[in-house]
Amino acid sequence: MKKLFILTLFTTVIFTQTTVNPDISVIGDLIINQDGEISSSGVEIAIQGYVNPFARADVFLHKHADHNAIHLEEAVISFERGLPLNMGLRAGKFRPDIGKINKEHAHTLFFIEAPTSMKNILGDEMWGTFGVEPNWLFPLPWYAKLSVGYFTKAMGTACNHEVEEAEEDSHEDHTEKTTAMSARLSHFVDLNDVTHLEIGSGYYRDIENHELPHLHHVAELDFKIKWRPDTYRSFTWQGEIFRKSPIENPENESKIAGYTWMNYQFNKRWNVGVVADFSTDIDGEEFKSYGAFAGFSPAEESSVFRLVLSQEQHGDETHFGVKGQIIWALGPHKPHQF
Amino acid sequence: MGIQYHISLYLIYFMILGEHRGKNRKNIMKKLLITILLTGIGFGKINVVTSITDLADIAKTIGGKRVKVTSIARGNQDPHYVEVLPSYMMKVKRADIYLQVGMELDLWAQQIIDGSRNRKLQIVDCSQRINRMEVPTNKVDARLGDIHKYGNPHYWLDPENGKIIARTIAAALISTDPAGRNMYESNLAQFLQEVDFAMNLWRETYAELKGMNMFFYHNSWPYFTERFGLNVVAHLEPKPGITPSPAHLERLLRIIRNDDITLIAMEPYFSNQAPEYLHQKTGIKIVKLAQSVGAVKEADSYLNMFRYNLEVLKSHLNK
Numbered sequence: 001m002k003k004l005f006i007l008t009l010f011t012t013v014i015f016t017q018t019t020v021n022p023d024i025s026v027i028g029d030l031i032i033n034q035d036g037e038i039s040s041s042g043v044e045i046a047i048q049g050y051v052n053p054f055a056r057a058d059v060f061l062h063k064h065a066d067h068n069a070i071h072l073e074e075a076v077i078s079f080e081r082g083l084p085l086n087m088g089l090r091a092g093k094f095r096p097d098i099g100k101i102n103k104e105h106a107h108t109l110f111f112i113e114a115p116t117s118m119k120n121i122l123g124d125e126m127w128g129t130f131g132v133e134p135n136w137l138f139p140l141p142w143y144a145k146l147s148v149g150y151f152t153k154a155m156g157t158a159c160n161h162e163v164e165e166a167e168e169d170s171h172e173d174h175t176e177k178t179t180a181m182s183a184r185l186s187h188f189v190d191l192n193d194v195t196h197l198e199i200g201s202g203y204y205r206d207i208e209n210h211e212l213p214h215l216h217h218v219a220e221l222d223f224k225i226k227w228r229p230d231t232y233r234s235f236t237w238q239g240e241i242f243r244k245s246p247i248e249n250p251e252n253e254s255k256i257a258g259y260t261w262m263n264y265q266f267n268k269r270w271n272v273g274v275v276a277d278f279s280t281d282i283d284g285e286e287f288k289s290y291g292a293f294a295g296f297s298p299a300e301e302s303s304v305f306r307l308v309l310s311q312e313q314h315g316d317e318t319h320f321g322v323k324g325q326i327i328w329a330l331g332p333h334k335p336h337q338f
Numbered sequence: 339m340g341i342q343y344h345i346s347l348y349l350i351y352f353m354i355l356g357e358h359r360g361k362n363r364k365n366i367m368k369k370l371l372i373t374i375l376l377t378g379i380g381f382g383k384i385n386v387v388t389s390i391t392d393l394a395d396i397a398k399t400i401g402g403k404r405v406k407v408t409s410i411a412r413g414n415q416d417p418h419y420v421e422v423l424p425s426y427m428m429k430v431k432r433a434d435i436y437l438q439v440g441m442e443l444d445l446w447a448q449q450i451i452d453g454s455r456n457r458k459l460q461i462v463d464c465s466q467r468i469n470r471m472e473v474p475t476n477k478v479d480a481r482l483g484d485i486h487k488y489g490n491p492h493y494w495l496d497p498e499n500g501k502i503i504a505r506t507i508a509a510a511l512i513s514t515d516p517a518g519r520n521m522y523e524s525n526l527a528q529f530l531q532e533v534d535f536a537m538n539l540w541r542e543t544y545a546e547l548k549g550m551n552m553f554f555y556h557n558s559w560p561y562f563t564e565r566f567g568l569n570v571v572a573h574l575e576p577k578p579g580i581t582p583s584p585a586h587l588e589r590l591l592r593i594i595r596n597d598d599i600t601l602i603a604m605e606p607y608f609s610n611q612a613p614e615y616l617h618q619k620t621g622i623k624i625v626k627l628a629q630s631v632g633a634v635k636e637a638d639s640y641l642n643m644f645r646y647n648l649e650v651l652k653s654h655l656n657k
Contacts, residue, residue, distance in 0.1 A: 056452070080452040088455065137431070137455060143424035188424035193412070196423060231416040231607050267609055269581060299580050302480055330480075 022049025022057075025331030027107050034322040040065040041106055041113075044073070046331070054082025058094075060105075073128060086137040090149075093130045097147035098155075098182045098202040099240045100222045101259070102126045110263050111293045111308050112325045115277035117257035120287075121156055121218065121242045129153035129180075143188035154178040154209045155218060156244075179207040198224045205247070214246035214253070232268040237261070255281040263293075271295045275310075285315030303328045384515050387430050388437040389444040390417050391631040392494040393464055393503065395640045397437060400508050400525045404518045408433075410450065413632020416607050418484065418579070422449045430454035434514050437507060440465035443491035462510045464503045468493045471560050483577025495629065496561035497533050497644055504529050536641050540566070544648045546655060551597060553590065553622075555604035555613065558629055566648065571599055574612050582612040594620045601654055605629045625650050 025046040031039050042064040050056045060073040076092035083089060095103045101118050104126075113119075114126060131151030138144040186200035200222045206215040222240035239260030246253055259277035266272070272294045279287040291310030297303070306325040311318065383406040388394040394409035401407065410426050411417050417439065430436060431454040438447050440463035451461060470489035478487040493499045508526040512519045548567035555574045563570050572593055576586040593599060599622060602613045606626045613624045627647045628637035637643035 081455055081457055083455075086455050141428070143428050145424075190423075190425045196425060198424075228421065230414060231419050232609070299483075 020049070022047050023332045025329060027327065027329045029107065029325055029327040031112065031323055031325045033324075034320075042066075044105070044107065045070075048332075051077060052082075055079045073125075086139065088135045088137075090133045090135075091131075093128060094133070095126055095128045096131065096133060096149045096151060096182050097135065097184045097186075098127070098204055098218075099184075099220045099242065100198075100200070100224060100238060101240065107327055107329075110271065110273055110295055110306065111261065111275045111291060111310075112306055112323055115259040115275065116282065116289060116312065117259055117277040117279035117287060118242075120279055120282050121244055121255075121257050123156045127153075127155045142190075144186070146183070146185050148183045149181060151180045151182070152178065154180050154206050154211070154216075155182075155204050177211060178209045180209070181205055181207060194229050195225070195227045198222075214248065216244055217247050218242055218244045232265065234263075234265045236263045236265075253281075255279060269297050282314065287315075288313045302330075384435065384511060384518075385433045386435045386437060386511075387433040389420075389439050389447050390494070392500075392640055392643070393437045393439065393507070395631045396500060396504050396529070397507050397511075399529050399640070400504055400522055401511055401518075402521055402525050404515060404521060405511065410447070411444075411630075413628070413630045413637070414606055414634075416605070417443055417630070420444070420446045422446050422453070424453065426450045427453035427455075430459065431456050433459055435460045435462060435510050437510070438463050438465075439491055439494075441470070441488040441491035441493075442486045460510060460514055462506060464506050465491065465493060467502050467506060468499055471564065472557075483575070484579030485577075490557065490560050492558040492629070493561050494640075495559060496565045497537055497641070498565065499561060500640055501530050501533050504533075532641065536644070540644070540648060544652055547648070547651055550601070550651070550655065551599055552601040552603055553594075553599060555602065555608050558605065559603070559627075562647070568651070571597060574602065574604070574616075581609075587612060587615060590616060591619055594622055601625060601651075603627050603651070606633050623654055625654055627651075 023046070025048070026043060027046070028043045029041055031041065033039075042062055045061040045063075047059040047061075048056065055077055057075075057077045059075045062071045062073045063069075064071060072093060074092070074094045076090050076094035079089040097103065099122075101109075101114055102122055104114075106113060114122075118126075129151040130153070131149050133147055133149030135145055135147035138146070182202060182204040184200055184202035186198060188196065188198045190196050200220075202218075202220045202222075204218040204220075206212075206217065209215055220240055220242045222238075224236065224238040226234060226236045228234040237260070239258065241256065241258035243254065243256050245255070257277070257279035259275065261273055261275040263271055263273035273292070275289075275291045275293065277287075277289050281287075289310055289312040291308055293306065293308045295307075296305045298305075304325075304327045306323075306327070308321075308323045308325075310321045310323075312321065313319075384401060384404055386394075386397050386401065386405050386407045388397060388407065388409045390411050391409045391413040394407045397405060397407045408429050410429070411420050427450055430450055433454075433456060436447070436451055436459055438444055438461060451459065465488075470493070473489035474482075474485060474487055478485055494503060504526055508522045511522045515522075544566060549569055550567075551569045551571050553572050553574060554563075554570055557573050557575070557578050559568075559570065562568070572590060574582045574586075574590065576583060582590075594616065602616065602622055602624045604613060604624065604626055606628075610624070613622075616622050617624055626634065627650060628634045628643045631637055631640055631643050633643070634646065636646040
């Protein structure tokens with residue numbers, strides 16, 4: 001990780017000597033809960049730019065607010081316009097195209113943190129892994145995309161930064177430990193000039209996973225509908241549902257998890273919404289959560305204040321929580337939600 | 339979209355239920371043939387996609403029957419903030435030419451172009467020959483608000499710049515479709531003539547607007563005010579893109595009272611809240627101007643947009 005950090009700094013220095021610097025952005029936050037505890041999800045550094053006329057590269061580094069070193073969240077090259085047959089390609093470390101929320105960075109979420117049910121399926125920091133993911137646009141009048149990927153880490157396991165740090169410190173070769181594949185088919189349709197619908201379905205499968213007793217597979221369905229009558233007003237409703245089960249003995253340990261949220265942006269600066277999620281099994285117990293949120297962006301999304309009220313029910317335990325967040329951004333990568 | 343959408347649904351129907359035979363299939367074949375024939379009417383044209391409606395209107399005027407033009411942003415939308423939608427990528431996927439505003443106004447366009455995967459697309463920056471205003475001379479950063487480092491990008495709000503845009507578009511169309519050169523050149527000459535004629539008329543008709551002191555909500559209008567001699571005393575936004583603060587509104591109240599400012603002009607998409615506050619305190623009038631073709635229904639073409647704006651300002655003066 002230290003080598004990576006030095007390499008990044010060195011690369012940045014080289015870039016600054018040219019006239020085609022990449023965009024460099026930093027996003028930070030501060031979170032306070034109902035007990036007055038102050039924390040932070042850390043600082044994200046984004047370095048983004050074009051590699052050549054056909055491909056761009058995006059590097060996201062994350063320094064968590066803990067003792068661990070800088071964590072490589074994503075480092076990916078994306079070929080968009082250079083390939084034949086309406087094909088695109090992502091290669092490197094990135095968040096695979098499965099579901100909606102897996103690709104959304106936490107600072108774009110209206111409700112501060114990803115739903116617990118999704119963390120339980122995808123991993124604490126969502127599913128990010130090294131791999132390669134070609135995708136195709138179908139020759140249809142509407143936007144229909146198929147992505148298929150081959151990856152070196154399993155979904156939901158060994159994908160948070162503390163585990164990765166531990167792996168790196170142990171100097172063991174973990175590259176053959178797990179392999180996985182995923183596929184997603186998504187459609188995007190304009191219902192009218194101001195309303196659009198996106199629906200998707202995905203499938204994930206462990207190919208090799210020596211960390212768990214069973215290989216798993218996951219199926220998902222997702223949707224997002226947005227009504228945007230003008231620039232500053234919009235209503236968005238998004239949801240997805242995952243079913244994770246062992247490939248053998250699917251009756252055992254099979255679980256279903258999902259979430260949905262609705263957000264109403266009623267002027268340039270204010271938004272309000274609700275969020276709910278559930279899982280049939282988190283640590284052997286059923287989980288449900290409901291919440292309401294509000295956001296205020298005083299100046300061009302470069303700083304955002306968020307407030308979330310939530311009630312979680314995990315087995316017999318009920319927990320009520322309040323969280324406030326201030327989030328700020330330097331540079332073009334901002335905490336906006338599209 | 340509608341017709342093509344139905345064709346695709348039929349094709350999927352055939353792929354999935356291809357084993358169906360008989361009458362039903364015959365009927366579907368007939369419908370498919372009709373829709374393909376109907377869609378064929380649009381084939382063979384140069385497909386132009388633009389970032390804003392003003393570029394689209396000029397492209398339609400120059401391209402005439404040889405082009406099919408689509409704008410990404412609607413006229414009543416703030417062109418700074420356009421959500422990048424996959425359906426826009428599909429529009430650009432089939433395009434021959436993309437007309438950008440440039441000067442960092444439509445930064446979102448690049449993502450749409452990339453997502454389109456269109457390798458033959460000709461991308462034209464319409465700002466390339468514009469005499470740019472308000473180009474910063476010092477370091478540009480977020481302290482200055484949403485400032486554009488290549489200058490104020492609202493250059494289409496000067497009819498003289500409309501002529502420059504038209505020449506740029508004509509050159510792009512000729513390079514993509516040399517067979518249409520004569521028509522493009524003839525349409526360009528006619529457009530330039532119309533602008534000159536309108537400008538001569540407007541100089542006389544709206545001469546009284548010269549020196550008129552007023553507020554604007556956002557700094558979108560320097561090209562317009564420079565051309566027609568209006569005097570911008572202040573903007574309601576303390577910095578470009580920053581919503582008016584109470585302290586700034588108090589400053590504006592003092593200016594209104596001291597300098598006898600009687601008019602606020604704003605784009606239709608901005609919130610009425612701050613202008614209404616000033617109106618209630620001082621009686622200052624509020625008018626909504628069209629910043630783009632289609633922003634209001636009277637601004638249904640590039641030249642009609644100026645006619646509408648000038649008439650609105652004149653009618654205020656005559657009250």
